[in-house]
Amino acid sequence: MSVEPIRIGVVDSGHSAQQAVVSSAAFVLQDGQLWLTEAEPDQLGHGTRIIEIIQHLMPEAELFSAQVFGDRLSTTAAQVAAAIDWLVEQGAQVINLSLGLRQDRETLRDACARALQQGVILCAASPARGEPVYPSAYPGVFRMTGDARCDREQISHLETEFADFGGCVRPLDDSLGQSGASMGCAHLSALVARALQRDVHSLSGVRDWLVRQSLYHGPEQRRGVYTGARDE
Secondary structure, three states: OOOOOOEEEEEEOOOOOOOOOOEEEEEEEEOOEEEEEOOOOOOOOHHHHHHHHHHHHOOOOEEEEEEOOOOOOOOOHHHHHHHHHHHHHOOOOEEEEOOOEOOOOHHHHHHHHHHHHOOOEEEEEOOOOOOOOEOOOOOOOEEEEEOOOOOOOOOEEOOOOOOOEEEOOOOOOOOHHHOOHHHHHHHHHHHHHHHHHOOOOOHHHHHHHHHHHOOEEOOOEEOOEEOOOOOO
16 A cells, blocks of 8 residues: 655755755745745755755655845744745645744744644754754744754753754765754755654644654753754
8 A cells, every 4th residue: 555755845046956855935025014925946045955855855745945045044933824824735744943042033933833733843953052043943843053063863852941852963965064053954854754754743743753752862061061952
């Protein structure tokens, strides 16, 4: 019996022409209006790196790209919220949000709540320390960060005030300049998709699966100081 591939949505700067995605769209603010348009080629490379990681770890998954960044890593809650809604409409089961907004906005909070009500797993980047960011700070959203201890397929169960889980901080080419919470989130989103592939579907079930798979428990400690991966 054939198994339906897991559908993963990525909210980021888009994808490269060489990457296979099922569907893509861009969410653009222009003259105070939010527009749904055709996605442009990824100008920043950030989304491309995120998708590279996910496709490396879950090559059988179907990817959907929602573009909210243009020529710089700056977006709005309205754009991210619309991207989440669109990905839910596409049937995404996991949504990777390797981003963090400083301000809590009702439009983004409501979009996350709608997605969670549909059973979608939301994985959002969270800084290893510091002020909370959104959407990772919303209830039900997995707070994912980078952990320098973790290799490609390793997980750390942190359960700190800053993050739930940590993953590999590096992009596939191991470039240090791109390392951080965003890449950790991408690794963990792919591993969450693996849990779904193994018929683990509830939010609590996925959390328990991640805990069981974790190689490390608690934050990395060096001389009593927490040294989690930096946020980007």
